[in-house]
Amino acid sequence: MTKPVLDLSGIHKSFPGVKALTDVSLRLFPGEVHALMGQNGAGKSTLIKVLTGLYQPDAGTITLDGNPIAPKRTEDAQDLGIRTVYQEVNLCPNLSVAENICAGRFPRKSWLGGGRIDWTAVHTEARRVLAQMDLDIDVAAPLSRYSLSVQQMVAIARALRISARVLILDEPTSSLDDAAVQRLFTVLRRLRDQGLAILFVTHFLDQTYALADRITVMRNGETEGEYLAADLSRLALVNKMVGAPPDQQPTRLDSRAPETGAPVLKAVGLGRRGALQPLDMELKRGEVLGLAGLLGSGRTEAARLLFGADTADEGHVETEGRSGRWHSPREAIAAGIAFCSEDRKHEGAILDLSVRENILLALQARSGLRLCMSHEQQQALADDYIKRLGIKTASADTPIGQLSGGNQQKALLARWLATEPAVLILDEPTRGIDVRAKEDLMDAVRALAHKEDGTGMSILFISSELPEVLHCSDRVLVLRDRRAAGEYRRGELDERSVLEVIAAEPAA
Amino acid sequence: MKRLLSAPSFTSWVSVVLMAVLFIAGAANYTGFASTQVVLNLLIDNAFLLVIAVGMSFVILSGGIDLSVGSVLALTTMVAAWLLQVAQWPAEAVIVLVLLGGAAFGALQGGVIHVFKLQPFIVTLAGMFLARGLCFLISVDSVTIDAPLFVALSQTQIPLLGGAFLSPGAVIALVVLGLGLWIAHCTAFGRTIYALGGSEASALMMGLNVGRTKVAVYALSGFCASLAGLLFAFYMLSGYGQHGQGVELDAIAAVVIGGTVLTGGYGYVAGALSGVLVLGLIQTLIAFDGTLSSWWTKIVIGALLFVFCAVQRLLSLKKAAS
Amino acid sequence: APLVMGFSQVGAESEWRTANTASIKAAAKEAGITLKFADAQQKQENQVKAIRSFIAQKVDVIAFSPVVESGWDTVLKEAKTAGIPVILTDRAVKVADPSLYVTFIGSDFVEEGRKAARWLLERAAKTPGAALNIVELQGTVGSAPAIDRKKGFEEVIKTNPKLQIIRSQSGEFTRAKGKEVMESFLKQRDKKIDVLYAHNDDMAIGAIQAIEEAGLKPGQDIVIISIDGVRGAFEAMKAGKLNVTVECNPLLGPQLMQLAKDVVAKKPVEKRITVNEGVFPAEVAAKELPNRKY
Amino acid sequence: MSSPPAPSSFWRHPLARPLAALALLLAVAALFVPGFLHLEIKDGHLYGSLIDILHRAAPLMLAALGMTLVIATRGIDVSVGAVVAIAGTVACVLVGSHGLAIAFAAALGAALLCGLWNGLLVSALGLQPIIATLILMVAGRGLAQLLTDGQIITVYEPASFFWLGGGYLLGLPVSLFVVATVGGLTALLMKRTALGLFIQTVGINPVAARLAGVRTAAIVFFVYVYCSLGAGLAGLMISSNIKSADANNAGLLLELDAILAVTLGGGQLSGGKFSLAGSLIGALIIQTLTSTIYAMGVPPQVTMVVKAIVVFAVCISQSSIWSRRTA
Numbered sequence A: 001m002t003k004p005v006l007d008l009s010g011i012h013k014s015f016p017g018v019k020a021l022t023d024v025s026l027r028l029f030p031g032e033v034h035a036l037m038g039q040n041g042a043g044k045s046t047l048i049k050v051l052t053g054l055y056q057p058d059a060g061t062i063t064l065d066g067n068p069i070a071p072k073r074t075e076d077a078q079d080l081g082i083r084t085v086y087q088e089v090n091l092c093p094n095l096s097v098a099e100n101i102c103a104g105r106f107p108r109k110s111w112l113g114g115g116r117i118d119w120t121a122v123h124t125e126a127r128r129v130l131a132q133m134d135l136d137i138d139v140a141a142p143l144s145r146y147s148l149s150v151q152q153m154v155a156i157a158r159a160l161r162i163s164a165r166v167l168i169l170d171e172p173t174s175s176l177d178d179a180a181v182q183r184l185f186t187v188l189r190r191l192r193d194q195g196l197a198i199l200f201v202t203h204f205l206d207q208t209y210a211l212a213d214r215i216t217v218m219r220n221g222e223t224e225g226e227y228l229a230a231d232l233s234r235l236a237l238v239n240k241m242v243g244a245p246p247d248q249q250p251t252r253l254d255s256r257a258p259e260t261g262a263p264v265l266k267a268v269g270l271g272r273r274g275a276l277q278p279l280d281m282e283l284k285r286g287e288v289l290g291l292a293g294l295l296g297s298g299r300t301e302a303a304r305l306l307f308g309a310d311t312a313d314e315g316h317v318e319t320e321g322r323s324g325r326w327h328s329p330r331e332a333i334a335a336g337i338a339f340c341s342e343d344r345k346h347e348g349a350i351l352d353l354s355v356r357e358n359i360l361l362a363l364q365a366r367s368g369l370r371l372c373m374s375h376e377q378q379q380a381l382a383d384d385y386i387k388r389l390g391i392k393t394a395s396a397d398t399p400i401g402q403l404s405g406g407n408q409q410k411a412l413l414a415r416w417l418a419t420e421p422a423v424l425i426l427d428e429p430t431r432g433i434d435v436r437a438k439e440d441l442m443d444a445v446r447a448l449a450h451k452e453d454g455t456g457m458s459i460l461f462i463s464s465e466l467p468e469v470l471h472c473s474d475r476v477l478v479l480r481d482r483r484a485a486g487e488y489r490r491g492e493l494d495e496r497s498v499l500e501v502i503a504a505e506p507a508a
Numbered sequence B: 001m002k003r004l005l006s007a008p009s010f011t012s013w014v015s016v017v018l019m020a021v022l023f024i025a026g027a028a029n030y031t032g033f034a035s036t037q038v039v040l041n042l043l044i045d046n047a048f049l050l051v052i053a054v055g056m057s058f059v060i061l062s063g064g065i066d067l068s069v070g071s072v073l074a075l076t077t078m079v080a081a082w083l084l085q086v087a088q089w090p091a092e093a094v095i096v097l098v099l100l101g102g103a104a105f106g107a108l109q110g111g112v113i114h115v116f117k118l119q120p121f122i123v124t125l126a127g128m129f130l131a132r133g134l135c136f137l138i139s140v141d142s143v144t145i146d147a148p149l150f151v152a153l154s155q156t157q158i159p160l161l162g163g164a165f166l167s168p169g170a171v172i173a174l175v176v177l178g179l180g181l182w183i184a185h186c187t188a189f190g191r192t193i194y195a196l197g198g199s200e201a202s203a204l205m206m207g208l209n210v211g212r213t214k215v216a217v218y219a220l221s222g223f224c225a226s227l228a229g230l231l232f233a234f235y236m237l238s239g240y241g242q243h244g245q246g247v248e249l250d251a252i253a254a255v256v257i258g259g260t261v262l263t264g265g266y267g268y269v270a271g272a273l274s275g276v277l278v279l280g281l282i283q284t285l286i287a288f289d290g291t292l293s294s295w296w297t298k299i300v301i302g303a304l305l306f307v308f309c310a311v312q313r314l315l316s317l318k319k320a321a322s
Numbered sequence C: 001a002p003l004v005m006g007f008s009q010v011g012a013e014s015e016w017r018t019a020n021t022a023s024i025k026a027a028a029k030e031a032g033i034t035l036k037f038a039d040a041q042q043k044q045e046n047q048v049k050a051i052r053s054f055i056a057q058k059v060d061v062i063a064f065s066p067v068v069e070s071g072w073d074t075v076l077k078e079a080k081t082a083g084i085p086v087i088l089t090d091r092a093v094k095v096a097d098p099s100l101y102v103t104f105i106g107s108d109f110v111e112e113g114r115k116a117a118r119w120l121l122e123r124a125a126k127t128p129g130a131a132l133n134i135v136e137l138q139g140t141v142g143s144a145p146a147i148d149r150k151k152g153f154e155e156v157i158k159t160n161p162k163l164q165i166i167r168s169q170s171g172e173f174t175r176a177k178g179k180e181v182m183e184s185f186l187k188q189r190d191k192k193i194d195v196l197y198a199h200n201d202d203m204a205i206g207a208i209q210a211i212e213e214a215g216l217k218p219g220q221d222i223v224i225i226s227i228d229g230v231r232g233a234f235e236a237m238k239a240g241k242l243n244v245t246v247e248c249n250p251l252l253g254p255q256l257m258q259l260a261k262d263v264v265a266k267k268p269v270e271k272r273i274t275v276n277e278g279v280f281p282a283e284v285a286a287k288e289l290p291n292r293k294y
Numbered sequence D: 001m002s003s004p005p006a007p008s009s010f011w012r013h014p015l016a017r018p019l020a021a022l023a024l025l026l027a028v029a030a031l032f033v034p035g036f037l038h039l040e041i042k043d044g045h046l047y048g049s050l051i052d053i054l055h056r057a058a059p060l061m062l063a064a065l066g067m068t069l070v071i072a073t074r075g076i077d078v079s080v081g082a083v084v085a086i087a088g089t090v091a092c093v094l095v096g097s098h099g100l101a102i103a104f105a106a107a108l109g110a111a112l113l114c115g116l117w118n119g120l121l122v123s124a125l126g127l128q129p130i131i132a133t134l135i136l137m138v139a140g141r142g143l144a145q146l147l148t149d150g151q152i153i154t155v156y157e158p159a160s161f162f163w164l165g166g167g168y169l170l171g172l173p174v175s176l177f178v179v180a181t182v183g184g185l186t187a188l189l190m191k192r193t194a195l196g197l198f199i200q201t202v203g204i205n206p207v208a209a210r211l212a213g214v215r216t217a218a219i220v221f222f223v224y225v226y227c228s229l230g231a232g233l234a235g236l237m238i239s240s241n242i243k244s245a246d247a248n249n250a251g252l253l254l255e256l257d258a259i260l261a262v263t264l265g266g267g268q269l270s271g272g273k274f275s276l277a278g279s280l281i282g283a284l285i286i287q288t289l290t291s292t293i294y295a296m297g298v299p300p301q302v303t304m305v306v307k308a309i310v311v312f313a314v315c316i317s318q319s320s321i322w323s324r325r326t327a
């Protein structure tokens, strides 16, 4: 058997009040894809950050090709041939796409050219790597112009650009659609065959089994074990991650809401230049409406217009009691709409504030300056949601920035649930949360909507995971090229045919 | 036109147009205003400010701020004067030494900011006290410089068309601006500065050398400040602890007026020029008017600043909307 | 055409300065001279800019109160090349070539310090025996009046070993700082303070408040000497709270305008013209007060 | 503002380091200046260097309170000194002719207008805070001088005017009670309403704040108004203390000291978490330093260097890298 390229053993890392890693070990072999699995907060990202020099371990050794290494900075790791894509997109929004890809290693003009950056080469280079993933965008435009999914692909492209020994990807697919994932996988397989060692973190079991040769499972900051993917069944994997044999699968009572519910939110010709063609849409009480589409099909834009995050320049929105255009999210919130953004880092979490304050924020903002509840009530509310959504945190007073990615996502969901909205818009709510939590979330979504007494919430559910959309929704609206491409009732379509609709060539 | 409107440098263009408007207003109202020399005087009189603003642009683009520049300028004039007049050093050696000294002072501040993870504002504020204090330790009085090289540089006039002239200081400042543009847009160092300003955490995770860049940025700013100090010494032929009071604020204002965002990451080094010229133009307008009392001078400067920034802002808003 | 004068003022940092500006503006109007006035806000570079713009405007004569003494060679040479005569007011400049300016009219800060000290010497002579402890409130560190007034004062004080400056701190020429520093002086009880020497009236006025708040009688328990002779100082003297002020006359407008006319008419003028400045002890304050224009 | 979890060790507490720095400064002063800590009763009130420090720091503390909130929203207000000059001048111009109440009301009204102006430029027009407030910084002093024609306005009557900045209550300077009241009210406002939460939210992530329904523009507007009002009150205090209005010099560079106070107290200029108590301690550190320098008889030309070294030392002692080592 070949020797591991990278070998971590006995890694310990603790933060004030939290033991994130205890005696963790991990081996990466050349020419293999290694999946790192674990529940939210298991310590995956922390391990990666230790490995790449972003955090210093409290104890433990890391060896590369048998030589001990101790990266102090990310550059050290890079120089050693370790390339990383971190969990949150960590690029500079103000720089162009091409610069983000090439920063640190710009192609230069020769000495004669003054050694300056060769911008033409930078752009060609950027286009080349992006082309590997079938992405054809203007590389000279600033990164901030693109959606999170594009940014994520740019981050991956950056890591792929330079050939390396070890490639680490922390949930790279969390906001990619299926096609993009497949393209990424093609690239990864090729790299693997070239002898690269790839460490891959994901919460999608399908992807794990499609790609990984070997799996390391982490639980509560410890290594649970290392397995060959072929030897580990899905069920066994989930059990190892969760730590106990699954309690009896909850019986999924599908109490369908009466379909005659009155529309609570209606969009009439709602559109915005450059973002969304006029859209008609209706959301009934107690209904889950799925929004499906490819990257850039305009789902996020539609959600933002419905919520007033962007102002529409045509059409209007009707809710019970009023009709018109939103000028700010405040108005939408007042009308009982909630919106959980896909970009939790920039549009969701207030990183330095505590989990409690983050959960409370929207509720408080709605009731204005007067405190909406006493400190004890706040605490109780936060604790309640922490328990209900299984948010892994030291306490409700921990800054949300110290939570793992998935747990942040849950806390943000709690923020909106706390406002008890009539309409809840969820943009990629399952992004970065683990298998178990995802199922719980989908159950929760359905439970929130489908109340027997007809008082359920109306939910607009956006996800790049088509199975999720189909599983959750009563109705699915497909967007293509920033306009509605069709609407389907539950059961009318299966995954394949929806995919066909989604990916159809635009009618001329 | 549409391309111009959509260019990210639109704000900078707005500045240029507004500046032209200011100039035409001056020319229409005051005799002698519309002469080449008045324009060139803007460069001659603000050469030192331009050099400082170029350095400041880099600091601000990197998401920091450097309040020590005015004091470093004063310290440079003082050290140079002392070395020339009292220690009788050769002028060339003095020039090299103060430039290195300025860069070292800046690097030290950058080092403290990086190593101790302190806020640039407070560190450079302390640096500002320190540099100014050191001036007074050397001498509280002003020291006249009569070294031939300095005198020559001070009084040389580089003739241009039509009897107008430029000073060597102004030429040096323009060269510095050119170099600044080159560093910002054609070197990896320059792009790392932008990255740092865009998101320091991301820059770190992208494996860019954040520490070295930060130290270098402040060293660059210190260097520019001491070069500006030399220009100032050429300009005034004296070393004095009170020189350059409040220059840091002028420089920051110039950079921000030029379209650079104070929180870092967005803007152009070239904006420093338009910012400096706007401030200089406002002053020139007031000097030509010559009827304003001290307090009206302040009010009018404030008002012109307001009009300028407001119009610039409104035009950019309109662009964003369209 | 009327004579055009470009005048670059230091700023408006004190009452004295405001009076100076007012005098010049009024005198120009009186004399039918068109005045181009530029305020430098205490910055030498602004003065240089203003002078350059005067040259560009081709004024007939340039006058200015320099912020500092040194650093004027280049721009004055430009003025000379343009054939514009330069008059200095208020303080002198150090230039290699004295022909760069025509004349200088104004006060002598060192002399003011000496005058203050001489008054104190006389007073000390009247009360022989006891040593006198002096505290000094300096002006802004590095400013010409602060340096010179200190120098002149110390020079004369040296002649009497009984006079000792026990503390000296900058009060930045302002009332607030003068008061704050004096408060701090008064808290230290190792040595008794007999005399306060303030570089300007404003600081003295601030210090008087501090002395009163400490339960002492300004002017009696502590002898107070200051410089400038602004109106507030006379009022304080009238109330017996200030002992003496050395005048630094800001009202040189009329003299300046006359000079300007002479200079432009190419009449010979003296290189150094002093303005009349007196020493006003408290005894004459009441009589003098109505005559004060500022 | 959120109540920090019970500090496991004293040094973890955010106020520990500023307090320690203050204590150390006082200790140095007490060591080198005999009688520095001495307090006595004179004329029925406390008298001594410590009281002076508190008294002198009062205007700075008021300015620092406002600056704290502005900085918490990622802003900066460099017009504080100019507002001090305007408010003081307005009060002194009016107090003789119109009486105390009108003069005070007009002064605070002027400060309010300044705040509205700043707030409008920043939140409605979207100018960068430093430029927006720079406009008032430059023009404000000019406006104040315009009111006085460049003269220093001395107030002789009524004596009640001097009470605010120079009077005593229960043996302590009135200014302290003013600071305590303003500080207390502000703290209450932050704790008992959601304002503190909103201010931090806007400072940390304005985009997310807007999406959560926070009135970001209104919050930003408010902090500038509040800051100017604090500065106005400080201006009243200063002019009442020296019984005159010095439009050119009153509050000169007070903004820098206020920002310094906020940072010394642990505030981050990048916005977010803030500590009112920390800023007050920061202001006290600055004033203690100044008073100590005076008391120790440091020659004025050396003062700046000493100040610089102390500021460096205090900053470095507060660096987060120490806590990481000890954690």
Ligand SMILES: Nc1ncnc2c1ncn2[C@@H]1O[C@H](COP(=O)(O)OP(=O)(O)OP(=O)(O)O)[C@@H](O)[C@H]1O
Binding pocket: A015, A016, A018, A019, A020, A038, A039, A040, A041, A042, A043, A044, A045, A046, A047, A087, A392, A393, A401, A402, A403, A404, A405, A406, A407, A432, A433, A434
């Ligand atoms: N900077 C930090 N300070 C304090 N605690 C932290 C910090 N970073 C991570 N943690 C804690 O360490 C634990 C592991 O977090 P980590 O981000 O590694 O989880 P993860 O396995 O990547 O989870 P996810 O799947 O949600 O991304 C969590 O409990 C988290 O709260």
Ligand SMILES: Nc1ncnc2c1ncn2[C@@H]1O[C@H](COP(=O)(O)OP(=O)(O)OP(=O)(O)O)[C@@H](O)[C@H]1O
Binding pocket: A135, A136, A137, A145, A146, A147, A148, A149, A150, A175, A293, A294, A295, A296, A297, A298, A299, A300, A301, A342, A464
């Ligand atoms: N594959 C792509 N190729 C080119 N441009 C793209 C692509 N995907 C997205 N974009 C760009 O990204 C911008 C934002 O679209 P966005 O991805 O937010 O829409 P979306 O339907 O919400 O997709 P998602 O929610 O999956 O991110 C669009 O302006 C589009 O130009």
Ligand SMILES: [Mg+2]
Binding pocket: A044, A045, A046, A087, A170, A404, A405, A406
């Ligand atoms: Mg993670």
Ligand SMILES: [Mg+2]
Binding pocket: A147, A299, A300, A301, A342, A427
């Ligand atoms: Mg989307």
